[in-house]
Amino acid sequence: MDIGALNELFAIPGHLHFETGEGGLTKAVVANSFATAEVYFQGAHVTSYRPAGQGELLWMSKTAQFGDNKAIRGGVPLCWPWFGKQEGHAQHGFARKSLFTLFGTSVNAQGETVLQFGLQDSEATRAVWPHAFMLEYRVSVGRTLGMELKTTNAGDVTFELSQALHTYFAVDAIENVRIEGFEGNTYIDTLRDDAACIQKGPVVIGEEVDRIYEDDGQSVTLSDGTHRVAIAGSGSRSSVVWNPWIAKAASMADFDDEGYKTMVCIETANARKDARILQPGESHTLVQQLIPAAP
Numbered sequence: 279m280d281i282g283a284l285n286e287l288f289a290i291p292g293h294l295h296f297e298t299g300e301g302g303l304t305k306a307v308v309a310n311s312f313a314t315a316e317v318y319f320q321g322a323h324v325t326s327y328r329p330a331g332q333g334e335l336l337w338m339s340k341t342a343q344f345g346d347n348k349a350i351r352g353g354v355p356l357c358w359p360w361f362g363k364q365e366g367h368a369q370h371g372f373a374r375k376s377l378f379t380l381f382g383t384s385v386n387a388q389g390e391t392v393l394q395f396g397l398q399d400s401e402a403t404r405a406v407w408p409h410a411f412m413l414e415y416r417v418s419v420g421r422t423l424g425m426e427l428k429t430t431n432a433g434d435v436t437f438e439l440s441q442a443l444h445t446y447f448a449v450d451a452i453e454n455v456r457i458e459g460f461e462g463n464t465y466i467d468t469l470r471d472d473a474a475c476i477q478k479g480p481v482v483i484g485e486e487v488d489r490i491y492e493d494d495g496q497s498v499t500l501s502d503g504t505h506r507v508a509i510a511g512s513g514s515r516s517s518v519v520w521n522p523w524i525a526k527a528a529s530m531a532d533f534d535d536e537g538y539k540t541m542v543c544i545e546t547a548n549a550r551k552d553a554r555i556l557q558p559g560e561s562h563t564l565v566q567q568l569i570p571a572a573p
């Protein structure tokens with residue numbers, strides 16, 4: 279649908295309009311009394327969330343690539359219908375490279391701007407992943423950023439789902455980052471042959487980190503001395519913390535070499551043994567909410 283038709287059908291004065299963004303891709307531009315945000319239709323990808331009077335909460339790579347069938351580096355990629363590597367297929371699935379349909383826009387009772395995107399199975403998706411599905415994604419922009427990813431098994435066979443809201447957070451300086459809330463939790467260290475470890479104290483980042491935490495539904499708090507944001511999730515018992523550090527950042531063309539100094543990923547997931555089995559007709563919703571607070 280072209281920009282004119284989108285604005286005709288879905289724009290909301292004082293809340294939302296549509297523009298052509300980077301790489302000629304269509305994006306929704308939210309500006310309400312609580313915050314601004316941007317969501318690309320490619321991957322239903324939130325690339326910006328800036329609460330009123332505060333700085334940008336999400337990190338975007340300076341060398342991020344925007345184009346058909348490309349995953350955008352930064353913001354909130356949707357890793358779906360699998361998290362991680364899958365023999366013979368692109369890591370983290372195909373949703374983040376797919377063009378979503380906008381099903382609706384509204385203002386809810388809290389005055390938040392709400393966008394509802396969807397993705398259904400197609401010949402192309404079934405060639406990669408042989409299942410019928412309905413994927414619905416609701417983004418709510420207000421004093422908090424709410425993201426709800428609902429998967430429905432629309433077929434007649436059971437399938438396994440693993441996924442993540444792979445959120446890239448902007449931080450002033452990685453050496454000041456503390457992530458509180460995982461203390462005492464078990465985590466898998468994917469950089470040490472999936473060694474099982476226990477988190478002692480807050481998570482601090484001074485090297486490459488790629489961990490999958492067992493998550494008992496507690497919210498975690500990211501702080502760096504200026505930004506402070508609480509991350510609440512539901513429908514998840516696993517969270518991922520990732521920073522590529524120097525070498526890995528330099529090895530990725532769409533990740534600017536110095537970018538590791540100003541970002542950390544905290545991802546609300548259904549990863550590894552937290553993958554879910556959906557029976558025909560069954561649904562599962564993964565939710566992440568970002569709650570910015572003064573430092």
Ligand code: TA6
Nearest residue numbers: 362369370444488518520543545
């Ligand atoms: O979430 C952590 C992770 O699985 C890392 O292992 C790293 O691969 C990161 O995701 C980024 O993956 P991507 O496919 O977006 O380059």
